Amino acid sequence: MTDFEAIDALLAGARQEVPLPPVEERRALREGLNLSRTQVAQALSVSPSTVGGWESGRDPGGEVRAKYAYFLDGARTRLAAITGEEAAATETDAADATDGPEEADTVQPPGQDEDGQDDMEALAVPQPCVLCGQPAAHQVAGFPQHLDPAACGTADSGRMTEPAETAEAVAPQRPRHRPAQPGQEGAAGREDAARREGTAGRKSAVGRDGAAGRKSAAGGGLKVVPVGRRVREADTPDPVARAVADALAEHSGDVEAATAALVKRAIPDAMALLDASRKGGRYDVVAHPWLPEILRKQTARGADQIWEARPKWTRPELPAGRHEVTALDINGAYLSALKTHLPLGQLEHSTGDHHDRRRAGVHLITPPAWDHGAVLPNPIGNRDEPGPLWVTEPTLRLLLRLSGPKYGLCDPPVIHESWTSGATESLLEKFRTALKDARDRAIAEDDEVTLEYVKAMYSKFVSTMGESNYNRELYRTDWMHLIRSQAFTNLWWKAHRAYDQGLLVVRVMGTDELHVTGDWRAVFPEGRGVAEVKLKDTYAVGGEPDHPDGG
Structure with a gap:
């Protein structure tokens, strides 16, 4: 095939994508029909977060784009039809009002009873x-x-x-007839007659209340229910437990096969759980906002410009003698780090040495000197290059706190510029709580399948929300850096707690590794819960003890 033939073939196979309405119209069409994102997502075989991304500016492609365009076109047609029906109904009501009331609402002329007899x-x-x-x-x-x-x-x-x-x-058994005012008809006439009845009418109504009035209220009246006794929607089944049960049933009780299957689907299941936990939330999770260049990879295999302050510290010198070192494992480090200040919307640029605690993001700072490296790790981790660097919100808040009057361990960092947005610490709180509760139940029931499944959900959720091919629904590189930095900050505070309680801090590594000497059980609760630590290893450092038997 020649070059020209290849071009002709390319042009023949090319086709223009189905056009989509503007972003602001997409959500309006869905909400105009009182449809939720979940309903639309189920019809299109995608997740609710994906629909949210389309309504925030991201466009679908391929076959799903054609389906989405078909839905939007149908929604527009349906809304137009509903609008037309409402307009016609309004015109009919107006005509009926002009022509007069229906027979059922006609009030008899003065002096006539219901049979027409004078x-x-x-x-x-x-x-x-x-x-x-x-x-x-x-x-x-x-x-x-x-x-x-x-x-x-x-x-x-x-x-x-x-x-x-x-x-x-005189005549309690006879109904009192009211002459209708000339020109008054229907409900308006009856309402005016009721007003004219005044006090006597009200007293008569009170006298007639009795059992008959109570029966009417019980049969079809409107009940006023106290706020504290309103009907509340029943709790939905636990999606984690349901997924584990389904996997075990599908693999005939094979624990290893069920675990492998659950770990493989951990990312989409985590996104589904996130969608479920965000129902009724005040803020929408923005799927693909614009991000500044500092949050984009410089090369395909490279990194962006954000410094997460990952600790990799070992105490440079120990006191003379033998030391029994305990390596502690911090449970659920990334799970606990989901509770952090996350920016809600698109990041906005600002300059100046000022920090707004109501906002969160990334900051270009000149870090302070750290003079305690002999006993505690530097809060910004191991960094050889001097000068300013981009750090995350948790790292900046850690430095600001340490420079405050309570601790006074360093000078305040100098903030040069920031990319921030309005923030909240509880954006992922329901999601975190659901995973924590599932993890706690799994530990209590010795359920390793659920434990591995939950661990895969929160760890992969954090690691794939950046520029990852495994999670196309949530693209928040800034969140990924902030959550990981929060895990490092939490570990630093545990090291400081150990130091403050008299333990010798020997090593601090990654997100969950803390090595100490001394009675660590007096400082940290032991266990597998997220607020506890567990023993990982013990080893000796220093001179060998003297043994009388020469052993």
Whole structure:
């Protein structure tokens, strides 16, 4: 095939992608039909986070793009049809109001009962009106009344007392007929007549309440329920436990095969759990916001410009003698680090030596000198190059705290510029709590399948939310750096706690490794919980002890 033929073949196979409406219209179309992201995601065989990304600016491709465009076009058509139906209904209601009320709402003319028989007659001698007590020239159903409400004294509530009450006492079994005001019809007329009834009508209603009124309220009335007793949606089944049970059933109880299958699907399952935990949240998780260049890899296999302050420290010198060193393992380091200040939206640039605790992000700082390297690791980790560097929010907050009056271990860092956004510490709290609870149950029940599954979920969730091919739904490189730095900061504080309680800190490594000498159980609770530590190794450093037997 020649070059020209190849080009012709390329052009023949090329096709223009299906157009999509603007970003702001996509969400409006979905919400206009009262559809949730989850419902749309299920119809398109994607996750709710993916739909959220499309509504935030990211465009789908391939077959799913065509499906999404089909849904949006159908939603637009459906909304137009609903709007047309509502407009037609409005016009019909207006026409009905112009033509007059339906038969069911028609009020009988003055002096006629429901059968159309005339029940009104003129009185030869005016008699006291049963409503106001003033002389009336007519009677309705045998009761003297004013036919014109304007002539009746019931408008003055002060005059409506005994006459009406006497009429009720004389004829308690007979319904009181009200002459309708000329020109008044339907519900408006009935409402006005009820108002004209005044105090006597209210008293009559109170007298009629009794068992019949209670029965009516119980049968179809509107009940007022106290706020503290509102119906609440039942808790949904535990998705972690359900996934483990399904995997074990699928692999006929083979623990190793079920564990391998669960670990393999840990990333999409973690994203599904995140979506479920964000229901009713105040903030949407933005899938793919714009990120500054400092958060982008410089090369395909390289790194970006953010320094996470990962510790790799060993005490340079130990006191003379033999030392029994205990290597402690910090449980669930990344799981605990999910509780950190995360920026909610797109990062915004600012300059100046100022830190706003309501925001979070990354900061270019000149770190302070650290004069305690003989007993504690540097809070920014092992760094050979001098000068400014980009650090994360947890690292900056650690330095600011250590430079404060409570600790006074260093000078404050100098902030040159920042990329930050409004932040919250609880954005992933429900997600973290769900994983923590599942982990605690697994430990209590000695369930290694669930334990490995949960560990894979939170560790892979953190490691793949950056520029990863394994998680295309959540693209937050800044979050990845902040969560990892929070794990390093948590480890640093545990080292400081050990030092403050009189232990000898020997080594601090990675996210979960702390080596100390001394009675560590008096400082840290032992166990497998996220607030506990477990024994990893013990070894001796220093001169050998003297043994009488020469051993």
